[in-house]
Amino acid sequence: MVNLSKNSLDRRSVVKEILIGYKDLLVISGLGSSSYDVHASGDSDTYFYLWGAMGGAAMMGLGLSLAQPNRDVVVITGDGEQLMGLGSLATIGVLKPKNLSIVVLDNGHFGETGMQVSHTGLGVNLAEIAKASGFEKVSEIKTNDAVGGISRQIKERNGPFFALVKITSESPDRSLPILDGIELKNRFRKTLGYPTC
């Protein structure tokens, strides 16, 4: 697939750089390529991959971050998934959980459904919306040098933190995580020391 966007960052490398070497991180990934990116970086029991529920990733992250205030929680999702849950940025902005980070991989397209141009490809800026919604820290990441700053912000826990990562619209091979939602839920809770019910 040719790169239809003007962005230069590779989605897999960016996600790998954020996640590698941070095993305890609690991660929610939005459906589609973001889930494949997280899985491709190496699976973990504290990764919860969404295969549906479009627009819900950031809100799952919010519930998780409020339940686990002493852990870092990161939502990794795409521009299309976040666009469906725009209001959730306002909901997070008023509650301001310090331990929640939202990383949006923005290729300006609906990648899973035929690469139609999305709103962000037509000029909508999610970082500005996050800023106006009350996120404490907002970064627009356009170069490889800036990618390392994402992990630093996550660990500083001065959030909520929002990173808009400008990735190319190339689609790497799918890396498929567990599809069984009950198994995903149970392994996540077990790792945190909770029973299945």
Next chain:
Amino acid sequence: MNDWLQKGLNMVKVVTTRFCWEQELFDVFKKNNIKQIPYLPDAGHSKIIEMVHNDELFKPIVLTTEEEGVAVVCGAWLGGDRSILLMQSSGVGNCINMLSLVSNCSFPFVTIITMRGEFGEFNSWQVPMSSAVRGTLELMGVQVHRVEKTEDVAPTVDAALYSAYSSNQRIAVLLSQKLIGRKEW
């Protein structure tokens, strides 16, 4: 006794003798160790929303749309928190696809829904979604318990929370418009 004093005493009597189902419900939240309370406001929920905002045990979460609350409940449970979602009947339609998260992963889920559009409703725009609430929820795999009397609110929610958190069930408790009271215009 003069008229104004009698009138005042009568008002006090009305206030003190009114059965406070919200207080009972609040106690049920505490007893069941509920922590997160995502909500979209409704006149019928206004007192309980105020109560949870005034108690540090709870984490109230004001939403922009109801499906956000469905996802919050699931994220909270991943992290060990119990929650309950408050909304009015029109919000059920906004939740439909997000309920696939709840059923697909078998998350425990309880919501309390105040009904509009069914008893002395002035605004006909409330009626179509209100009429479809039970069907919508049941089609998406959520059990429905309907409450008509104030004294049944707390026991019904208590039972719903018990079922949900003992064996990952999904339950909606509907509070009828007659129970909440007609909205005065």
